[in-house]
Amino acid sequence: MRIIEGPISPAAISEIVVRGGTNTDSGAHSLFLGQVRKDLIKGKYVKAIEYSAYEEMVMMEANKILKSVMSEFNDLISLEILHSKGLVNAGEISLVVMVTAGHREQAIKACAKLVELIKDKLPIWKKEILEDDSEKWKQE
Amino acid sequence: MRIIEGPISPAAISEIVVRGGTNTDSGAHSLFLGQVRKDLIKGKYVKAIEYSAYEEMVMMEANKILKSVMSEFNDLISLEILHSKGLVNAGEISLVVMVTAGHREQAIKACAKLVELIKDKLPIWKKEILEDDSEKWKQE
């Protein structure tokens, strides 16, 4: 798990993909990218999200999540989570999950599971910044 | 759907990701990458796979698949399939599926479904090239 200041760049994403490809036992990569949506909230567009994290606990919980998924699926080769902190504009990427496995079934299932666990277990909060610079903490 | 001669480069993949990010209604991208595995077959490693395709029919079937997935999931924004033809070395990528949606649930489900439909419906065949240059058509 890595916490990135600001948006996750396409360069960082392709670096992850290239690195995943160096293992010739891999047959399948499943990726999830979360992107900041230009939602309309009470007539105003979201122009950015500011993420804050309890970083030490995020790292600890992420380790638990990664271990539990690794032990649940026996075909996995590697797991990677990147999450932004700080300001990420609408249209930019704030979450990358990549699961590499020997075969497609487990890559896809494990990636879907990781995304849910990230939402559920990692102490990260988002505040929406609207186009008029007003702010709104996202409630669950 | 695009059929690519040879492996799908990391540059092509990141281009797809960057393009997907231009739509600010998108909240989630689910990607699947299929990679040629260095399998061991009767004591010999696979060094490459040669893909052949009935291209005209691939394009026609891909259109049907994309339409049916688009109509099954109402939150989808875009779908993309890239598949190699010709020679792809072990460790290289031969399939890219990318689904962009407003939210994660449908992005993930639609991507998994597309991968299965691609395997099931597209007239593409692979021949494994082993390290001693012997060849073996993959049987289902």
Added chain:
Amino acid sequence: MEINVLFFGVLTEVTGTHRKHYRGIRSFSDLKYRIRDDFPGIENYNFRIAVNNRIVNEDPVLNDNDEVAYMPPFTGG
């Protein structure tokens, strides 16, 4: 009728070719018999047949210049 026949996957090795042009074909069954005569080994393989990019299950009506494809199980993806 003139019919273009395509072979894919392992069938290109069984037949030694990717494409064969047939003339004087009277029907779909006629074509199938001609192909079986030319390439008896083909009967040892599983395949489906497409006419003009559509998989056919029963005996379809062929038209002049149709494209018929012999396709072993798909293994792409």
Added chain:
Amino acid sequence: MEINVLFFGVLTEVTGTHRKHYRGIRSFSDLKYRIRDDFPGIENYNFRIAVNNRIVNEDPVLNDNDEVAYMPPFTGG
């Protein structure tokens, strides 16, 4: 005991701070009352509490210099 308290998400606005240091704390309940006294508005929000990065449900034993975190529902991902 001395206890470091962290506030996250919307609770940083309710308390006006991200971090507050408490001295002379006798127990977990004691700490909770002190925090409630300092920031009465906090009772209007849902939150979970972690001690040294672990979520606690009952009243845990606190030790000197423990870190206590007030966390509203997670909204990351």
